[in-house]
Amino acid sequence: MPTPWKPKWKASSTMFFGLPMLGLRIEPWTAAVLGLTFFASAYLAEIWRGGVDALPRGQWDAGASLGLHYLQELRLIILPQAFSITRAPTVGFLVQLIKSTALTSIIGFEELVRTSNAINNATFEPFKVYGLVALIFFVMCFPLTQYARTLEQRAQAR
Numbered sequence: 001m002p003t004p005w006k007p008k009w010k011a012s013s014t015m016f017f018g019l020p021m022l023g024l025r026i027e028p029w030t031a032a033v034l035g036l037t038f039f040a041s042a043y044l045a046e047i048w049r050g051g052v053d054a055l056p057r058g059q060w061d062a063g064a065s066l067g068l069h070y071l072q073e074l075r076l077i078i079l080p081q082a083f084s085i086t087r088a089p090t091v092g093f094l095v096q097l098i099k100s101t102a103l104t105s106i107i108g109f110e111e112l113v114r115t116s117n118a119i120n121n122a123t124f125e126p127f128k129v130y131g132l133v134a135l136i137f138f139v140m141c142f143p144l145t146q147y148a149r150t151l152e153q154r155a156q157a158r
Contacts, residue, residue: 014035015034016035029109032104036097040093043093048082050086051086052082055081059077059078059081063077063078084155087155091144091148095144112133113133
């Protein structure tokens with residue numbers, strides 16, 4: 001069974017360790033950004049494609065019967081409905097992606113969790129250090145989930 005962190009790790013490590021084999025030197029920060037970007041792009045594309053595919057074919061036919069062109073059908077009929085379907089998975093994935101930045105320490109990138117390990121080793125105060133790290137992750141993720149909740153409430157009010 002594949003582990004949830006494996007694709008993210010593979011993307012970043014392929015950038016960092018694989019590209020030098022082709023003669024391209026890459027910094028850890030660049031490898032982390034590229035790896036997480038490619039990973040997020042693939043997953044978000046699948047989430048949104050699934051949202052569009054979840055709509056019945058009759059929605060497309062309704063747009064065509066109104067004389068709308070393909071892009072007009074997408075903009076006016078399909079994407080608004082697909083957005084309501086994919087809102088929760090998109091936000092859930094983005095929160096997971098924020099928390100996944102800790103995996104970039106594998107390639108030597110100094111991120112929040114790796115830095116907190118170094119501070120903890122120097123101060124020997126794990127509750128303070130990791131408590132602050134948990135608070136920082138909470139402060140980054142909680143507004144995103146609250147915004148998603150607000151969008152859900154607006155959609156239900158319509």
